[in-house]
Amino acid sequence: MGKIPSWDVFIALTFILGVAYGFILKREKVITILSSIYIAIVMATSFTEYVFQFFQGNKVIANQIWIKGNMSSGTVAIVLFLLVIFFVSGAINTSSTRSGDTSVFEVIIYMALAMALIISTILGFLPDATREMIFAGSKVASIIYNLKTLWIIAPPISLVILNFRRK
Numbered sequence: 001m002g003k004i005p006s007w008d009v010f011i012a013l014t015f016i017l018g019v020a021y022g023f024i025l026k027r028e029k030v031i032t033i034l035s036s037i038y039i040a041i042v043m044a045t046s047f048t049e050y051v052f053q054f055f056q057g058n059k060v061i062a063n064q065i066w067i068k069g070n071m072s073s074g075t076v077a078i079v080l081f082l083l084v085i086f087f088v089s090g091a092i093n094t095s096s097t098r099s100g101d102t103s104v105f106e107v108i109i110y111m112a113l114a115m116a117l118i119i120s121t122i123l124g125f126l127p128d129a130t131r132e133m134i135f136a137g138s139k140v141a142s143i144i145y146n147l148k149t150l151w152i153i154a155p156p157i158s159l160v161i162l163n164f165r166r167k
Contacts, residue, residue: 007138015115022111027103030110033089034155037117040084044125048077077125085118106162113155120148 022030052073123131123145135142144151 007134008140011119011138011140011144014119015112018115018118019108019111022107022114023104025107027106027110029089030107030114031159033085034110034114034117034159036085036089037114037121039088040081041117041121043084044077044081044121048073048080048125051080052076072127074125074127074130078122081121081125109158109162110155113151113158116144116147117151117155120144120151124148 022033025033052071056071119141123134123141126134131145135145
């Protein structure tokens with residue numbers, strides 16, 4: 001039986017696929033994905049407890065609808081986070097008729113920062129024991145997680161700097 005790849009392989013593939021996807025989308029739509037990530041962080045952080053209570057059967061909608069499930073708070077946060085990214089970026093991208101220009105450097109920077117922000121946020125939503133298990137099997141995961149503040153502030157700063165450079 002073969003050896004299971006480490007988390008570092010998964011993280012590297014995520015970055016590579018994210019940057020490749022960024023080239024398909026081009027600069028303007030990559031910026032909308034970055035924006036949707038920030039919206040998703042706020043939504044997941046603010047509403048995870050309410051959604052978690054709903055899926056535990058402790059909250060009802062319209063005094064009728066409730067779901068009894070067996071999910072952890074971290075799972076709810078991650079799913080909510082990814083769903084908000086998907087729907088918000090999809091709504092913004094489909095309404096945009098502009099194809100955007102292809103700035104290879106900017107796409108690489110923005111998508112690499114977006115992937116780092118997504119990974120660090122997901123790691124933050126995991127239970128401590130699971131996160132520590134991942135850190136034990138990955139050198140890169142702990143670095144990405146520990147630099148979360150950088151991933152939060154770097155995209156807006158890079159947008160300002162790179163847009164200033166364009167003008």
